[in-house]
Amino acid sequence: MAITTPSGNGVFTPTPSKTTVASAYIDFTATGTAGWAQQYLPDLMEKEAEVFGNRSVSGFLSQVGAEEAMSSDQVVWAEQGRLHLSYTVTTAGTNGLTFDVTHDANGTAIATAAGYPAAAPLGHGIRQGDMCLLADADTTLKVYVTSVDADGTVNAQPYGQSHFVGAGTAASTIANAAGVKCLVFGSEYAKGDNGRQTGNMPEHKSYTNKPIILKDMFEISGSDASAIGWVEVSGEDGQGGYLWYLKAEGDTRTRFADYLEMAMIESEKAAGDGLTDLGAVSPNGGAITGTEGLFAAIEDRGNTSTGITGVNAATDLAEFDAILAEFDKQGAIEENMMFVNRGMALAIDDMLASMNSYGSGGTSYGVFDNSEDMALNLGFSGFRRGSYDFYKSDWKYLNDSSTRGFINDVNTVGAVRGVMIPAGVSSVYDQQLGKNLKRPFLHVRYRASQTESRKLKTWVTGSVGAVTSDLDAMNVHYLSERCLVVQGARNFMLMN
Numbered sequence: 001m002a003i004t005t006p007s008g009n010g011v012f013t014p015t016p017s018k019t020t021v022a023s024a025y026i027d028f029t030a031t032g033t034a035g036w037a038q039q040y041l042p043d044l045m046e047k048e049a050e051v052f053g054n055r056s057v058s059g060f061l062s063q064v065g066a067e068e069a070m071s072s073d074q075v076v077w078a079e080q081g082r083l084h085l086s087y088t089v090t091t092a093g094t095n096g097l098t099f100d101v102t103h104d105a106n107g108t109a110i111a112t113a114a115g116y117p118a119a120a121p122l123g124h125g126i127r128q129g130d131m132c133l134l135a136d137a138d139t140t141l142k143v144y145v146t147s148v149d150a151d152g153t154v155n156a157q158p159y160g161q162s163h164f165v166g167a168g169t170a171a172s173t174i175a176n177a178a179g180v181k182c183l184v185f186g187s188e189y190a191k192g193d194n195g196r197q198t199g200n201m202p203e204h205k206s207y208t209n210k211p212i213i214l215k216d217m218f219e220i221s222g223s224d225a226s227a228i229g230w231v232e233v234s235g236e237d238g239q240g241g242y243l244w245y246l247k248a249e250g251d252t253r254t255r256f257a258d259y260l261e262m263a264m265i266e267s268e269k270a271a272g273d274g275l276t277d278l279g280a281v282s283p284n285g286g287a288i289t290g291t292e293g294l295f296a297a298i299e300d301r302g303n304t305s306t307g308i309t310g311v312n313a314a315t316d317l318a319e320f321d322a323i324l325a326e327f328d329k330q331g332a333i334e335e336n337m338m339f340v341n342r343g344m345a346l347a348i349d350d351m352l353a354s355m356n357s358y359g360s361g362g363t364s365y366g367v368f369d370n371s372e373d374m375a376l377n378l379g380f381s382g383f384r385r386g387s388y389d390f391y392k393s394d395w396k397y398l399n400d401s402s403t404r405g406f407i408n409d410v411n412t413v414g415a416v417r418g419v420m421i422p423a424g425v426s427s428v429y430d431q432q433l434g435k436n437l438k439r440p441f442l443h444v445r446y447r448a449s450q451t452e453s454r455k456l457k458t459w460v461t462g463s464v465g466a467v468t469s470d471l472d473a474m475n476v477h478y479l480s481e482r483c484l485v486v487q488g489a490r491n492f493m494l495m496n
Contacts, residue, residue, distance in 0.1 A: 056254050057397040058261040061444060061484075064337060064421050067455070069448035074210040075485060081205055082106070085125045085184040089154075091134065091177050097143055097156045099134070099180065101126065106490075123152045125200040126184060129193075132156065133183045139174045144188065207301075211447055211483040212267065212291045213454075214259060218252040218476040222464045225474055249476055253458075256478045260456070262403070264444060264484040267293035291483045294442070295416065301489035303330075306496050317351055317385075323420070323493060324386050330490040333422040335389045340418030341398035341408065344495065348392055352380045390420075420493035441491065446482040454481040 086105035092098050101110050101124040110123050126132065130145040132154075143156035174180060189195075234247075269290040298304070303326055305319060327333070340348070382391040398416060399405045408415040422441050447454040457479040460466060464474035486492070 055402075056258055057400055057403050058258045060339060060395060060397060061261050061264060061442070063393075064339075064423075064442050066443040068443055068445055069453070069455070070211070070445040071447065071449050074208050075445050075483060076206060076208045077485060077487065079205045079207065079488060081202060085200075087124055087126070087182045089134070089180050089182045091174060091180050093176075097158060099154050099156070099182065101152060101154070101182070102178075124154075126154050126182075127187075127196065127198055127200070129187045129189055129196070130184050131186045131188055133185055134174055135181045135183075136174050136177055136179065141174050209292045209445075209483045209485060210289060211445065211481045212263065212289075213479065213481045214256070214263060216252060216256045216259070216478045218249045220248065220464070220474050222462075222472045222474070225464050252476070253478065256480075257456075260480055260482065262397070263291075263293065264482070265294045265397070267291045267484075268296045292486070293484055294419070294486060295494060297484070297486035297489050298419065298492045298494040301486075302492040302494060303490065304494045304496055317355070320385055320390070324388055326493075327388065327491065330488075332387075333491050334387060335391070335423040336493075337421045337423055338390055338392045338418055339395035339398075339421070340392060340495070341395065341405070341416075344417040345392060345394055349380050352383055391423075395419075415496065417495040419495065422488070422491040441487050443485050444482055445485055446480065454479065456480050 082105055084105075087101045087110070088103040088107075089099040089101050103109055104124070126145060126148060128145055128147050132143050132145060134141045134143060142159045144159060145154055145156050147155045149155065267290055269292050270288060292300075303323075305323060327336075338348075380392065382389065384390070395418065397403050397405075398408065398418065401409075404416060457477075459477050460474060461468045461477065462471040462474045463469060464472075
């Protein structure tokens with residue numbers, strides 16, 4: 001591929017030294033159509049064309065979350081654990097059945113606790129006298145817990161032959177197996193027995209995140225700030241007129257506002273996994289620690305889905321059925337918002353259209369005065385499946401070719417199709433206030449006190465405008481310190 005450089009008046013050639021050369025200036029005395037000697041006035045379109053529309057991608061967090069002040073270096077919140085006792089166990093024996101608890105209902109590994117049972121038992125919560133249901137692929141078996149050893153091993157006796165046994169198998173085949181599911185469903189005591197000897201404490205899940213400091217600046221000399229241009233500028237920040245620095249400063253401000261949201265979505269905590277050392281890489285030797293963004297929180301504590309591709313829309317409903325089944329295991333929150341890219345949005349539209357018996361044969365008539373003279377609406381803003389409502393919205397951040405859309409074009413492993421966020425609020429314990437509060441599942445915390453708010457700080461230095469120094473320039477500074485709180489991440493779904 002060859003690159004041709006335009007030539008003629010208006011092309012500036014830089015020089016390696018600070019010398020005055022003719023090629024560094026516009027020739028206002030040139031003759032012909034390139035100079036001021038021509039007598040014909042060109043048709044000047046002074047208004048800058050807004051060919052990309054609204055270029056900002058912010059607004060996502062303002063729709064689904066809230067913002068709150070904090071006055072600490074970190075935010076700590078607690079989430080309720082599960083109410084019922086469910087575990088994954090490894091069994092041994094037949095009639096004298098024993099099993100060791102390996103994982104809880106969330107899939108978290110459980111280590112056996114020396115000295116169990118104790119006043120505040122560690123590990124699992126199965127106790128003597130419990131009735132448990134054990135199940136694998138072929139059998140379910142009801143057992144009675146006769147005792148629990150000090151190392152957490154559970155000793156149990158089957159109530160009898162199971163009523164749910166696969167063809168050609170016996171109830172005893174559940175013994176000597178790993179990955180067996182165990183559910184505590186009650187207890188039984190004989191006449192005259194003493195009561196419980198130990199109690200179960202509620203499970204405490206504590207999470208933390210820390211704010212990061214974001215900065216940016218805009219700089220222009222005093223001479224350029226006082227120079228008028230021939231292009232009338234405009235921008236997302238409301239700037240307008242014939243001073244070019246207004247556009248440059250406004251674009252910097254808008255871009256920084258986008259960074260505030262993009263950082264809350266994409267950020268990750270520094271893992272310290274040996275890939276890099278972020279201990280002291282800032283200009284002043286400070287530690288770069290990162291913060292947990294939305295995608296990282298869902299990948300770490302939430303759910304991911306890789307179903308809808310848009311290739312065969314008739315079978316894509318199976319993905320939503322799988323999502324429903326997973327949400328049933330979690331909080332079963334009825335209303336959920338989907339923020340998706342264009343391919344995902346069209347795949348959902350095609351999927352819903354294929355459910356319509358008239359979708360392939362013509363227009364469907366029905367509610368909302370859908371007459372034959374109306375423009376046919378081929379898009380859907382939401383649908384209900386089972387007991388769940390899903391509301392769909394395009395997410396510009398995933399489509400724009402200068403943001404995530406640019407990455408998604410080439411990346412097939414980490415490409416994000418969309419995110420599913422529960423609507424409503426959750427009850428959490430606020431350590432700072434010392435009480436339970438109702439908060440959105442998703443909200444931003446920014447540093448603030450009675451004298452200082454770091455939600456979004458802007459200040460001007462230099463001698464242009466308000467004089468603060470002898471610098472013949474105007475420097476506009478931007479700063480924010482914030483982090484994202486993702487509560488109940490198991491109710492979120494990241495669609496890769």
